[in-house]
Amino acid sequence: MTAAAELIGVTQRFGSFTAVDAVDLAVPPGKLTTLLGPSGCGKTTTLRMIAGYSAPTSGTIRIDGIDSTRTPPEKRNLGMVFQSYALFPHMTVADNVGYGLKLRKVPAAERRARVMETLELVGLAHLAGRKPKKLSGGQQQRVALARAIAIRPRLLLLDEPLSNLDARLRVQMRTEIRRIQAETELTVILVTHDQDEALEMSDEMVIMNEGRIVQQGAPQQVFPRPADRFVAEFLGYENFLTAADGTPLTIRPEHLRLAEQAPGLPATVADVAFRGVDLLVSLDVVDPSGATVRLLADVRGGTAPAPGSSVTVVTPDDHLVRLPR
Secondary structure, three states: OOOOEEEEEEEEEEOOEEEEEEEEEEEOOOOEEEEEOOOOOOHHHHHHHHHOOOOOOEEEEEEOOEEOOOOOHHHOOEEEEOOOOOOOOOOOHHHHHHHHHHHOOOOHHHHHHHHHHHHHHOOOHHHOOOOHHHOOHHHHHHHHHHHHHHOOOOEEEEEOOOOOOOHHHHHHHHHHHHHHHHHHOOOEEEEEOOHHHHHHHOOEEEEEEOOEEEEEEOHHHHOOOOOOHHHHHHOOOOEEEEOOOOOEEEEOHHHOEEEOOOOOEEEEEEEEEEOOOOEEEEEEEEOOOOOEEEEEEEEOOOOOOOOOOEEEEEOOHHHOEEOOO
């Protein structure tokens, strides 16, 4: 199966700074792939090179198996949605969505039909005649998405598209984008720094750090088995300790159990925070290597332990992740 997009040894340098460092990546067709990582990791630069807005210093970019390394953006037939949405304020919703079709000289009747078809897909057909300033943030985001989809792109590229929305709308739009992708079977590449967003939306996650890919795979593969401490921390693992043989270990707060008398690690309760449905218990623990570390336990049900009390921390083997030394 030909990759929808493929990067082969792609590097991007700006002076002495290497933003993307010899990246090899194959994006599967008909799937939603996320580029995930902290600010400055190279994910947006990678997306811009796929889009054609920036040429790689070295390496090859193929789209649908065709070398597109030097192909200008307007000839790649890709849809792109930016953080800012970049809607034309003087145009109606319908005219915004049809703008790319007009540039491509699609006949007016077909253009109107495709605009309405796409607005139906994003649930905004009833707002076709409205101006962007009359729309909510979530509605503007859907218009930008519709404009990108209307041209029937080979790839849909999304650069932090939900970052300007409030928390509730972000969650709603994750579901909407996933639905639209599934219905259209579009190949989507989404850039995000939000691990929850990536875990919820991805068919494939590509985690980047300092211009390199550090782990790639389906969320169900990556989340329980982070490749190293950087990935573990970025995915929300907060507890790190060391085995007796020196192997670094990590375990999530919800997988720690507290007991008064059980085989486990001796600990002292440092703090207890009530969070509504659970308790977040901070513990000073002597780990298997003999070092004292601070661990967090997510406790549901039972009596809250008092700060200063002694407890035993149980670390189930099936939830302990062994990291590279």
